[in-house]
Amino acid sequence: MKQALRLTLAAALALLLLADQIFPPPLPGRSAPRAQLVVARDGTPLRAFPDRAHIWRHPVRIEEVSPRYIEALIAYEDRAFWWHPGVNPWALLRAAGQWARHGRVVSGGSTLTMQVARLLEPTPHTLAGKLRQMARAVQLELRCSKREIIEIYLTFAPMGGVLEGVEAASRAYLGKPAQRLSDSEAALLTVLPQAPSLLRPDRYPERARMARDKVLARMQSRWGAARIADARQEPVIAQTVREPLLAPLFAERLRRLQPRAARIESTLDASVQQSVEQLLSARLTVLPARVSMAALVVDNATLEVRAYAGSADFADEARFAHVDMVQAARSPGSALKPFLYGLALDEGLIHSESLLADVPQSFSGYQPGNFQANFSGPVGASEALQRSLNVPAVEVLEQLGPQRFVSALRRGGLKLELPRGATPNLSVILGGAAVTLEGLVGAYTALARGGVSGRPRYRSDAPLEEARMLSEGAAFIIRDVLESGGPVARQVDGGVGTRRGIAWKTGTSFGFRDAWAVGVSDHFAVGVWVGRPDGTPNPGFFGANIAAPLLVDIFSVVDDSPPQPRTPPASVSTTKICWPLGTRREATPPELCHQERTAWMVNGTAPPTFPDRLRGGAARYTDQRDAASGLRVRAACASGEVHSVAMARWPAALEPWLDGALRERALPPAWAPACAGAHAPEAGLKIVGVSDGETIRRAGNGLPPELRLEARGGQEELIWLLDGRQIGRVPAGRALAHKFRDAGRYQITVMDDAGRYDRVEISVR
Known part of the structure; x- marks a missing residue:
C-alpha cells in the first residue's frame, strides 16, 4: 500500500509538473x-x-x-x-x-x-x-x-x-x-x-x-x-487625468531605439526640459506661422542630454511639429569658425592676433563677403572670430586646406554632409556643408572639455564616445576669445565677457534658411536652431537676432552658477607681437613694429603673417632714401648721398585701410624727382571724374546727387568701397553709379585683384 501510495503521489506530481510546463x-x-514609458532621470514620465x-x-x-x-x-x-x-x-x-x-x-x-x-x-x-x-x-x-x-x-x-x-x-x-x-x-x-x-x-x-x-x-x-x-x-483632491507629454520627439526617438522595453530611462532633467519648452513656447508669438525651433542641452562632464526639444510646438502641424530638427542636417553658416581657428592654432599657422585682411578678395574666383557687406581692413584672428568676419575665415581656410579641415572635423566626431558629388572647398567655412544640431553641440563640448568632443548620450548606460577635436591649449584660447574677446579685449574692457561665463557662436545659412547659436559654460553645452524645416528662407532671421537671445535665456535657466576662473594650460602663453610681420616683439626691430598687440600662443609658436596674396617679395625689405631730402631713390637715379632704411611691408590688400599716421610710417615716401620713372605699388589705377577733397552739392530739387565713379587702369574686376563698405564690382574700364542720400564726408576707394588701389575723400552737402 505504501509503495502504491508513493507511486500515485509521484505520478500526480509528475502530471502537475507536466501540466505546469504545458x-x-x-x-x-x-x-x-506591451505598453511603453519613457522617463526622465528622476523617474518623471516624459511620454507614455x-x-x-x-x-x-x-x-x-x-x-x-x-x-x-x-x-x-x-x-x-x-x-x-x-x-x-x-x-x-x-x-x-x-x-x-x-x-x-x-x-x-x-x-x-x-x-x-x-x-x-x-x-x-x-x-x-x-x-x-x-x-x-x-x-x-x-x-x-x-x-x-x-x-x-x-x-x-x-x-x-x-x-x-x-x-x-x-x-x-x-x-x-x-x-x-x-x-x-x-x-x-x-x-x-x-x-x-x-x-x-x-x-x-x-x-x-x-x-x-x-x-x-x-x-x-x-x-x-x-x-x-x-x-x-x-x-x-487630508482631503481627497485629484487632478484631471492627462497623458504625460514632455520631450515628445525625444521619447519617440528612444522608443525606436528600444522597441521592446517597457520602461525606458533617459538622462533628461524634467525641470530643465519643461523650462526649455516654455522658453520656446513663449517665442512662438513673434515667429511666422511655419517657423520651428530646436534646442539641445548637454552636460559637459558626462555628455548626458538634459533637455531635448526637436520642434517648437508638438501640437502645431503648421510648424512641422513631428519633424525632429535636432537630427536634421542643415547648413551651419559660420558656426564652424571656432574649429577652423582652433585647428589653425594647433597647426602653427596662427596665434590669436595673427594679422588677417578683412577686405574684398578673390580666392581663385571665390569672392566671399561679410554679413553686413562692409569691411574692416586689418584685423587680428581673435577679432575676426568674435565678429564672425567671412573673408579672414576663408583666408585662414585657404592656408589650412578645406579637405584637411573637413577631415579633422570628422576625426573629432563632427560629421559634415557635402552636396552629392562635391568635394570640400572654401565655402565649407561659410555654410557649404550640412551638420546636425546634435553633432554641432557635441563638437562644441570640446571647448569646455580640454579639446575633447563627445557624442551626446541619451541613456546613462550608453557608451561614452569621445574624440580629440582640438588640443587643450587651442580649446582654451578659442573659448576665451568667444567668451571675452581674448587678451586684447581684456585690456580694453577688463574682460567683461568673462563675468558672463558663456562662450558662444552664431551662424546664419545662405538665404536666411537657418539661424544657429551654440555655446558652452562651465557645466553645459547648449545649441539652438531656428528656421523652417522645409528650407524656406526667413529674411531678417539670423543667428545673432533670433537664436542668440534664446540661447542666453536657456543658459540662465540651466546654469545660474557663477563662472569659475580658468588657468591657461601649460601649452598656452601670452606674448607681445608686432604687426605687420606677426612676429614676437623682442625679435622685431622697433622700426618694423608698426603696431604692438598681446597674443595667445600654443606651444610658444608665433608664426609670421601669411604671405601676401597679391604681391610677391619678402615682408621685410630695404628702401633707399636721399640723405638730404628723405625722398625715395634708387642707386641708378640718385645724385647725392643715399642711406638704407629697413621696412616692413603690409599685405597689399590692406594698404588702402591704413590710417594716415600708420600710412606715413608703413609706406615709403614719394619718389625723388630724378627717380620719377619708378612706380609706387598703387600706381596704374586712378580714380577719375572726381578729385580728392571735392565737394558735391545737391540739386535744387533736393534729390540725392548721383556720382559716376570711374577709374583708369586696373586689371580684371574693380571693387568700389565707400567708407570701407563694398558698394559694387564692375569690370575694369566700366563706371559705377552711386547715389549719396545723406550729407557728410565720404572716403571712396577703388581696388583691383592685383592689389592696386586709389582713394579720394569727398564732401556731400
Whole structure:
C-alpha cells in the first residue's frame, strides 16, 4: 500500500509538473499587452506609449514606491503574503465560513498572488474561475520571487479608466511619483483597485474618501491613532487625468531605439526640459506661422542630454511639429569658425592676433563677403572670430586646406554632409556643408572639455564616445576669445565677457534658411536652431537676432552658477607681437613694429603673417632714401648721398585701410624727382571724374546727387568701397553709379585683384 501510495503521489506530481510546463502562467514578459514609458532621470514620465487597448502603465520597482503604500497594501489585502505559497488556506476557510453563515461574501480569500494571477489572466467569478486562479497563483510562486510578484501588482493593478499601476495612478491623479506618497494617498491608492471605476478620485472624491478611511482604520494598530487622525484630515483632491507629454520627439526617438522595453530611462532633467519648452513656447508669438525651433542641452562632464526639444510646438502641424530638427542636417553658416581657428592654432599657422585682411578678395574666383557687406581692413584672428568676419575665415581656410579641415572635423566626431558629388572647398567655412544640431553641440563640448568632443548620450548606460577635436591649449584660447574677446579685449574692457561665463557662436545659412547659436559654460553645452524645416528662407532671421537671445535665456535657466576662473594650460602663453610681420616683439626691430598687440600662443609658436596674396617679395625689405631730402631713390637715379632704411611691408590688400599716421610710417615716401620713372605699388589705377577733397552739392530739387565713379587702369574686376563698405564690382574700364542720400564726408576707394588701389575723400552737402 505504501509503495502504491508513493507511486500515485509521484505520478500526480509528475502530471502537475507536466501540466505546469504545458500550461505556463502568462507572465508579463511573454503574452501581456506591451505598453511603453519613457522617463526622465528622476523617474518623471516624459511620454507614455499605450498598448493596443490604450492602457497607460508605468512599470516600477518596489524601491521606487513609498514604503507606506507597500505596508498598507500588505496589511489591507494580504497580511500573510510574505509566507504563503500563493494560496492562504486559513483565509479561504474563513471566507467560506462567513459565506455559509451570512449567505454572502463578507471578506475575500484571495491573496495578492491570486489577484496578480487574475490581472494576468482574467477568469470568471465562479468556483471554476477561483480554482484556476489558485492554480495560477501556485505556478507564479514557483516561478517568481515575492518581490517579482508584488512588482507585477504594482505595475498592473487597475486604477480607473486607462490607468494601471500605482505609479501611473500617482502621477495622473496626484501629480507626484509613487515614492512620495503620504499616508492618506497611500491608503487611497491601496483601495482603488477594488472598484476602480466607482472610486476614481477625480470623479467621485467622496466615495474615494470613504474607501480610503476604511484602509486607514485597518492601519491604526500599525501607524497609531495620531498618525491616522492626521491622514483622515487630508482631503481627497485629484487632478484631471492627462497623458504625460514632455520631450515628445525625444521619447519617440528612444522608443525606436528600444522597441521592446517597457520602461525606458533617459538622462533628461524634467525641470530643465519643461523650462526649455516654455522658453520656446513663449517665442512662438513673434515667429511666422511655419517657423520651428530646436534646442539641445548637454552636460559637459558626462555628455548626458538634459533637455531635448526637436520642434517648437508638438501640437502645431503648421510648424512641422513631428519633424525632429535636432537630427536634421542643415547648413551651419559660420558656426564652424571656432574649429577652423582652433585647428589653425594647433597647426602653427596662427596665434590669436595673427594679422588677417578683412577686405574684398578673390580666392581663385571665390569672392566671399561679410554679413553686413562692409569691411574692416586689418584685423587680428581673435577679432575676426568674435565678429564672425567671412573673408579672414576663408583666408585662414585657404592656408589650412578645406579637405584637411573637413577631415579633422570628422576625426573629432563632427560629421559634415557635402552636396552629392562635391568635394570640400572654401565655402565649407561659410555654410557649404550640412551638420546636425546634435553633432554641432557635441563638437562644441570640446571647448569646455580640454579639446575633447563627445557624442551626446541619451541613456546613462550608453557608451561614452569621445574624440580629440582640438588640443587643450587651442580649446582654451578659442573659448576665451568667444567668451571675452581674448587678451586684447581684456585690456580694453577688463574682460567683461568673462563675468558672463558663456562662450558662444552664431551662424546664419545662405538665404536666411537657418539661424544657429551654440555655446558652452562651465557645466553645459547648449545649441539652438531656428528656421523652417522645409528650407524656406526667413529674411531678417539670423543667428545673432533670433537664436542668440534664446540661447542666453536657456543658459540662465540651466546654469545660474557663477563662472569659475580658468588657468591657461601649460601649452598656452601670452606674448607681445608686432604687426605687420606677426612676429614676437623682442625679435622685431622697433622700426618694423608698426603696431604692438598681446597674443595667445600654443606651444610658444608665433608664426609670421601669411604671405601676401597679391604681391610677391619678402615682408621685410630695404628702401633707399636721399640723405638730404628723405625722398625715395634708387642707386641708378640718385645724385647725392643715399642711406638704407629697413621696412616692413603690409599685405597689399590692406594698404588702402591704413590710417594716415600708420600710412606715413608703413609706406615709403614719394619718389625723388630724378627717380620719377619708378612706380609706387598703387600706381596704374586712378580714380577719375572726381578729385580728392571735392565737394558735391545737391540739386535744387533736393534729390540725392548721383556720382559716376570711374577709374583708369586696373586689371580684371574693380571693387568700389565707400567708407570701407563694398558698394559694387564692375569690370575694369566700366563706371559705377552711386547715389549719396545723406550729407557728410565720404572716403571712396577703388581696388583691383592685383592689389592696386586709389582713394579720394569727398564732401556731400
